Amino acid sequence: MTEPTTETSTDSATDAADDISTGTAASGSRSDAERTVSQLEEEGDVAADYIEELLDIADLDGDIDITVSSGRAYVSVQATSGSNLALLSKPDTVAALQELTRIAVQVKTGAFSRLILDVGGSRDTRSAELAQLVDRAVERIAAGAPSASLPPMSSYERKLVHDLVSERGHRSESEGEGADRHTVITAGS
Secondary structure, three states: OOOOEEOOOOOOHHHHHHHHHOOOOOOOOOOHHHOOHHHHHHHHHHHHHHHHHHHHHOOOOEEEEEEEEOOEEEEEEEEOOOOOHHHOOOHHHHHHHHHHHHHHHHHHHOOOOOOEEEEOOHHHHHHHHHHHHHHHHHHHHHOOOOEEEOOOOOHHHHHHHHHHHHHOOOEEEEEOOHHHOEEEEEOOO
16 A cells, blocks of 8 residues: 655635535534544545455455545555456446445544545546536537536536636536536636
């Protein structure tokens, strides 16, 4: 297992508010502002141990890397030579594994976890898909549409979309409740 690395940046209040408004934050847990790098590194270590056990059960090999950035622990599993992580790297499977890993971390630490799990580069693939969605929406706006709505997605993915939209000089807002929460893009001012 690789030692955790740390990058400094600020967390998104909108993302945290989305977690709370959708009921995913545990009552009594530490707020993001109170989370220290060492606490996030501990989350990453607990998550890595959990994932390592899962890989052993499934007889899969992978290198696990832990980083801390933007107020979250990121756990990445990359295939080692000859290993087949394709079984675990499908988006729905990664999302399910992430939720199970978050629960395992919460049970062990007593604090709600917002960690992000990546298996076999699935997050990079999804980020590229989101960039294409944003590009198509921006094209619709450039063609005269007053706004463009994207499909519902997780708060983490909406945060990525908001960042992409901002980079392209447009505005975005999250609308809807629960599983229907989605991003609406409008022309920049």
